[in-house]
Amino acid sequence: MCLRWFVVLWLVSCATLASHQQHHQQQQEHQQQHHHQEQQQEHQQQYQQHQHQQQQQEHQQQHHQQQQQQQQQQQEHQHHHQQQQQQQRSLRRRHQRHELDRPHQWATRPFRSLVEGAAGATGAAGAAHAGDIPWPVKREAVVEGDLILGGLMMVHEREESVTCGPVMPQGGVQALEAMLFTLDVLNADPALIPNVTLGAHILDDCDKDTYGLEMAVDFIKGRARLLCTPAHTLF
Structure with a gap:
């Protein structure tokens, strides 16, 4: 009789121990999965931040290039306008001497x-x-x-x-x-x-x-x- 009870208790203890081990293993697997997911999310966030920084840098470079082009165009336009003004003034001074005789008293006036x-x-x-x-x-x-x-x-x-x-x-x-x-x-x-x-x-x-x-x-x-x-x- 005592031997029978001892066997029953031993079987129950073995079953309980196996159940605890299985539960502990499941918890470890769950923690590992959760840790792996956190690492993936962190890597994804870092990748997105890196892409965002690259886009910002490219946008700043494009904006800087556009500003330089605008400044260069403005300088070229101002230089061209100054050249035109100088040419016009030179033409007026050069061709004012080609005048015909004028019969009235205002002949010498521009x-x-x-x-x-x-x-x-x-x-x-x-x-x-x-x-x-x-x-x-x-x-x-x-x-x-x-x-x-x-x-x-x-x-x-x-x-x-x-x-x-x-x-x-x-x-x-x-x-x-x-x-x-x-x-x-x-x-x-x-x-x-x-x-x-x-x-x-x-x-x-x-x-x-x-x-x-x-x-x-x-x-x-x-x-x-x-x-x-x-x-x-x-x-």
Whole structure:
């Protein structure tokens, strides 16, 4: 009888011990899985942080490159604008000497002052100035040379008191300056056109129908500038 109870107790103890060992093993496996998952999550977070830092660095580099490009473009634009201004001032100084004889008392005044005095004055003074200027006033630019190139350009605005008003900043004056500048460049290098000096005879239609038609006919026929009297330079 005692032996039987002893066997039963031993079997129960063995079963209990096996159950505890199995439970302990399951806990260890669960802890290992949990630790492995935590490591994976940590590695994934580190990888995401690394990618985010790389993206930020690339974005900063792109932004820095864009700023450098913008600054370079602004500098090039400013340099180009300064060159254009210098060329325009040089053209005005260079071609102011190519003036025709003027029959009235304002012959030595610049063109802008002449137009402002005629079209902008008011009252008795304005009437006196307007009476001093023959009508219609015709404009032309002349550059002496062996081979004369012609041109018809809208340089001035429409004006009722005189044929030609003020200079149009966005009008034919840009084409006129480009043409005169090209002549200067070609004439400055004897190797381009040997033994020949290029000149120009440029008429201005002044945005007036009848006057523009007359100047167009003069341009097509190639009339000499002495037929356009009284004559003035375009500047």
